[in-house]
Amino acid sequence: MIRIAIVEDEEKEASLLKDYINKYGETSNITFHIDWFKDALNLLDNYTPRYDIIFMDIEMSHSNGMEAAIKLRQLDDVVTLIFVTNMAKYAVKGYEVDALDFIVKPVRYPTFSMKFKKALSKITSNEDISIMVSRKGGILRLTSRQIIYIEVTGHKLKYHLHEETIEGYGSLSDLEKQLQACNYLRCNSCYLINPQYISQVQSHTVTMTNGDELQISRPRKKEFMLQLADLLGEGKNIKL
Structure with missing residues (x-):
């Protein structure tokens, strides 16, 4: 939409x-x-x-x-x-x-x-792809622009949008491959984030534009910061 x-x-x-x-x-x-x-x-x-x-x-x-x-x-x-x-x-x-x-x-x-x-x-x-979300009762289509970040909890995926959170099933690793062209980043094993909606990065926390604070794991911090720096250097319209 x-x-x-x-x-x-x-x-x-x-x-x-x-x-x-x-x-x-x-x-x-x-x-x-x-x-x-x-x-x-x-x-x-x-x-x-x-x-x-x-x-x-x-x-x-x-x-x-x-x-x-x-x-x-x-x-x-x-x-x-x-x-x-x-x-x-x-x-x-x-x-x-x-x-x-x-x-x-x-x-x-x-x-x-x-x-x-x-x-x-x-x-x-613009780089934007469709995501088909498998969930109870059917399939829902989202676009990569709509998603602030995706969270895995147990065997479920939570798609955090601006006005709602949608639950579905699937693999975060598979989504990471699918969203690679849109420059989505992993800050830890639980989150896949859209860098367009990063508001602030401080120490081991990344704050999204909806106010959610996500933890950056120690093993992933170096790679995460390097990838983010590359995106900023390429002028990918990310504001911190």
């Missing part, structure tokens, strides 16, 4: 964008989860990088979308950002915060669908 945030203080404009997103999803057989924020401050408060695309109004009554985008990029330089504005002059400034595009109001569906397709192409081109 692709997660989208709409930051727009006008309910009518936000509803229009939501309708366009759902219309595109129905014709393209894509499922979206959409959150609406009336103010950029509400988006940035306790922000975690859980969205794939953010539509950001620039001129809002209680906040400035361009200033909010600067703060957003300090927290998340991966999310695809699209500005929605009455003023085309802001387009140039958008490049300063790595905005993919901008849409001028009033938003028309043909223009929206063209730019939305461009955004979807960008996020699907």
